Amino acid sequence: MxxxxxxxxxxxxxxxxxxxxxxxxxxxxxxxxxxxxxxxxxxxxxxxxxxxxxxxxxxxxxxxxxxxxxxxxxxxxxxxxxxxxxxxxxxxxxxxxxxxxxxxxxxxxxxxxxxxxxxxxxxxxxxxxxxxxxxxxxxxxxxxxxxxxxxxxxxxxxxxxxxxxxxxxxxxxxxxxxxxxxxxxxxxxxxxxxxxxxxxxxxxxxxxxxxxxxxxxxxxxxxxxxxxxxxxxxxxxxxxxxxxxxxxxxxxxxxxxxxxxxxxxxxxxxxxxxxxxxxxxxxxxxxxxxxRSLFLSKQELDKGAVRPAGIPQSDPKKVTVIGAGMMGAGIAYVQALAGIETILIDRSQEDADKGKAHVEALLKKRLSRGQLTQEKYDALLASVTATTDYDLIKGSDLVIEAVFENREIKADVTKRAEAQLEGGAVFGSNTSTLPITGLAEASVRPEDFIGIHFFSPVDKMMLVEIILGEKTGEAAIAKSLDYVMKIKKTPIVVNDGRGFYTSRCFGTYVAEGLAMLEEGYAPALIDNLGRATGMPRGPLEMHDDVALDLSVKIAK
CATH class of the missing domain: 3.90.226.10 (2-enoyl-CoA Hydratase; Chain A, domain 1)
Known part of the structure; x- marks a missing residue:
C-alpha cells in the first residue's frame, strides 16, 4: 500500500x-x-x-x-x-x-x-x-x-x-x-x-x-x-x-x-x-x-495560480502600513503573525499607538487561547513599531496606505512614502472605491503602484483584491501576490474600475434596494427578498451597517 x-x-x-x-x-x-x-x-x-x-x-x-x-x-x-x-x-x-x-x-x-x-x-x-x-x-x-x-x-x-x-x-x-x-x-x-x-x-x-x-x-x-x-x-x-x-x-x-x-x-x-x-x-x-468556487478555485488562488510567470519569488521581510485605524491595525496584525517586521504610521503618535493597541488586543486573545506562547507573543508585538516618522519606511519591501478615502490625502502619503523607498519596492493602496490609475498619477513610478484591497475585519476576512492600474508592471503584481500568500489570505487579481470587483457588486446590490425603496416598497420586504437571494444581509440593513454617509462621500 x-x-x-x-x-x-x-x-x-x-x-x-x-x-x-x-x-x-x-x-x-x-x-x-x-x-x-x-x-x-x-x-x-x-x-x-x-x-x-x-x-x-x-x-x-x-x-x-x-x-x-x-x-x-x-x-x-x-x-x-x-x-x-x-x-x-x-x-x-x-x-x-x-x-x-x-x-x-x-x-x-x-x-x-x-x-x-x-x-x-x-x-x-x-x-x-x-x-x-x-x-x-x-x-x-x-x-x-x-x-x-x-x-x-x-x-x-x-x-x-x-x-x-x-x-x-x-x-x-x-x-x-x-x-x-x-x-x-x-x-x-x-x-x-x-x-x-x-x-x-x-x-x-x-x-x-x-x-x-x-x-x-x-x-x-x-x-x-x-x-x-x-x-x-x-x-x-x-x-x-x-x-x-x-x-x-x-x-x-x-x-x-x-x-x-x-x-x-x-x-x-x-x-x-x-x-x-x-x-x-x-x-x-x-x-x-x-x-468549484470555494474549494478548487480557492486552492489554486492560494497557490498563486494568477502569478505572472518568469518573475523571481519574493519574500517580504519589512512592510509599512500608513494609517493606524481599524483597517491599518488589522493589516499590521496579520503581517506580524506572518513574521513580517511592520512599521505602523499615523498622523499623531497617539493614533499610531491606538493602532498598535488593537494589534496587542488581538494577540492577547490568541495568547489566552493557548495559540501563542508568552515568548512568541512578546516577539510578535515587538515586531510592530508605531510611529509618525516616515524615515522608518526605509528598507521596506512594500508600503500599504490605509488612509481616508480622499485623493489629496492619498496623493500626499504616496509622495512622502515613495521618497523613502528603494527601487523595486511596491506601493499598494487599500482604497475600496477610487480607481488605481487615477491614484497612481501621484506616483513617480506607476509601474510599482498597485491596489491591495483588504476587507474588514482584516483578521477574519480572507479575501484580498489585487487591482491593476493602467501602468502597473508584472513585477509589482508578482510581489503583491507573494505578500498576500505570505499573510495567508486569498488573492484575486482584477482590472481597474470604480468599485473594482467586490465593491461594484456590493454597490449594485445596495443601489437596487434603494431604488425599490424609492419606488415605494416596504423596507422589510426589500431586505427579506435580499436575504432570500442568498445574501447574508438585506440591502438596506447592509447600507446601515457601513454607514449611510459613506455612500454620499463615495458618490461625491
Whole structure:
C-alpha cells in the first residue's frame, strides 16, 4: 500500500500510519479510499493482530478530509445515478467494515481531523487526541455545499444527540481537543506526542470492539423523532434551517433528512440513507458551484495560480502600513503573525499607538487561547513599531496606505512614502472605491503602484483584491501576490474600475434596494427578498451597517 504502513508490535497491536506520499497533509484521495478496505481486511484476518491503532505520519495534521476534486470527479464520472451511489458507498462501506471487524480499533489523533478525517476516527471504537491548540476536530462540509458523507451524520448523532450534532454540522464548526472531549466526540485528551501510547494502553486494558450503536440496548441520546423531547429537534430545526438558508442550500435540508430517517433504522440501513442523500446533494448545481468556487478555485488562488510567470519569488521581510485605524491595525496584525517586521504610521503618535493597541488586543486573545506562547507573543508585538516618522519606511519591501478615502490625502502619503523607498519596492493602496490609475498619477513610478484591497475585519476576512492600474508592471503584481500568500489570505487579481470587483457588486446590490425603496416598497420586504437571494444581509440593513454617509462621500 502507498498510503498506509502497518507495524505489528510484540503485544499484537498493529500501528497503522496514514501517510499520503508527496503531500504535506493527508486527504482522502481515491487511492486512499481504495486502500482502506485492504487495511480492514488485514486487521480482520491476520491472527497476529489483536487490535489496531490508527494515526498520522504527518506533522501537520491527521487528515483534512476528502480531496473534493478527486472525490467529485470520481463519483460523477459514470454519469448514472447507480454508478454515483456505488462510488459514494465505497468509503461508507469500508468504514462500516472497520467498526465491525471484531477487533478493537483506536484512533490516535495527532493533528487536525476535519470532514472525512474525523469520520474516519468516528468509525474507530476509541478516540485519543493530543492536547494542542493547533488541533481542530469538525465536520465543515456544509461550507462547500455538502454534508458529511462518510457516516458522520449517523455516528455523530448517535454519539452526542440530534441537537448537538445538527448544530455542529449545519454550522460547519469545529472543536478544540478539550471541547471535543466535553462534547463526547473523543474519549481522552493526552499530552501531545503520547497519543499512540495512550491508544495502545486502551487496547491492552481490554478495549471493547463494539460501537455503542451496535449494542442491543443502545438508545439514541436525547431521543429520536418519535420521542416527546427528540421530536422537538426536528420541529424547531426545520424552521431554523429554513430561516437560515431560505431554501437556497439543498445540503442543509438533505442533511436533516438523512439524520431524521437514519436514526430510525439500524446503522447499515442508516449509512445507505446517508449515501443516497449525499449523492443527491453532490449532483445539485449549488454544490458543484460551491465546490468549484470555494474549494478548487480557492486552492489554486492560494497557490498563486494568477502569478505572472518568469518573475523571481519574493519574500517580504519589512512592510509599512500608513494609517493606524481599524483597517491599518488589522493589516499590521496579520503581517506580524506572518513574521513580517511592520512599521505602523499615523498622523499623531497617539493614533499610531491606538493602532498598535488593537494589534496587542488581538494577540492577547490568541495568547489566552493557548495559540501563542508568552515568548512568541512578546516577539510578535515587538515586531510592530508605531510611529509618525516616515524615515522608518526605509528598507521596506512594500508600503500599504490605509488612509481616508480622499485623493489629496492619498496623493500626499504616496509622495512622502515613495521618497523613502528603494527601487523595486511596491506601493499598494487599500482604497475600496477610487480607481488605481487615477491614484497612481501621484506616483513617480506607476509601474510599482498597485491596489491591495483588504476587507474588514482584516483578521477574519480572507479575501484580498489585487487591482491593476493602467501602468502597473508584472513585477509589482508578482510581489503583491507573494505578500498576500505570505499573510495567508486569498488573492484575486482584477482590472481597474470604480468599485473594482467586490465593491461594484456590493454597490449594485445596495443601489437596487434603494431604488425599490424609492419606488415605494416596504423596507422589510426589500431586505427579506435580499436575504432570500442568498445574501447574508438585506440591502438596506447592509447600507446601515457601513454607514449611510459613506455612500454620499463615495458618490461625491
Amino acid at each position: 502507498e498510503n498506509f504502513k502497518i507495524d505489528v508490535d510484540a503485544d499484537g497491536i498493529a500501528l497503522i500510519t496514514f501517510d499520503v506520499p508527496g503531500r504535506s497533509m493527508n486527504t482522502l484521495t481515491s487511492g486512499v479510499m481504495a486502500e482502506i478496505p485492504q487495511v480492514v481486511e488485514r486487521i480482520k484476518t491476520d491472527d497476529a493482530i489483536k487490535g489496531a491503532v490508527l494515526t498520522s505520519g504527518k506533522a501537520s495534521g491527521f487528515c483534512a478530509g476528502a480531496d473534493l476534486g478527486d472525490m467529485a470527479g470520481g463519483m460523477l464520472a459514470g454519469g448514472s445515478l447507480q454508478e454515483a451511489y456505488d462510488a459514494g458507498w465505497k468509503l461508507n462501506g469500508a468504514l462500516r467494515a472497520l467498526e465491525t471487524c471484531g477487533k478493537p480499533v483506536a484512533a490516535a489523533i495527532n493533528g487536525l481531523a476535519l470532514g472525512g478525517g474525523l469520520e474516519l476516527t468516528l468509525a474507530c471504537h476509541y478516540r485519543v487526541v493530543g492536547d494542542s491548540a493547533k488541533i481542530q476536530l469538525g465536520l465543515p462540509e456544509i461550507k462547500v455545499g455538502l454534508f458529511p458523507g462518510g457516516g458522520g451524520t449517523q455516528r455523530l448523532t448517535r454519539l452526542i444527540g440530534v441537537q448537538a450534532a445538527m448544530t455542529a454540522m449545519t454550522a460547519g464548526s469545529s472543536w478544540r481537543p478539550n471541547d471535543a472531549k466535553g462534547a463526547g466526540v473523543v474519549h481522552e485528551v493526552v499530552a501531545a506526542g503520547t497519543e499512540v501510547e495512550a491508544a495502545k494502553a486502551w487496547i491492552k486494558g481490554g478495549g471493547k470492539a463494539v460501537q455503542p450503536w451496535d449494542d442491543k440496548g443502545f438508545k439514541q441520546p436525547g431521543g429520536g423523532p418519535y420521542h416527546p423531547v427528540g421530536i422537538q429537534n426536528f420541529l424547531v430545526g426545520n424552521a431554523m434551517i429554513r430561516k437560515q438558508t431560505y431554501g437556497n442550500y439543498p445540503a442543509a435540508t438533505n442533511l436533516m433528512k438523512a439524520v431524521y430517517e437514519g436514526i430510525q433504522v439500524p446503522m447499515d440501513a442508516a449509512l445507505r440513507i446517508e449515501t443516497r442523500y449525499f449523492i443527491k446533494t453532490l449532483m445539485t448545481p449549488q454544490a458543484q458551484a460551491m465546490i
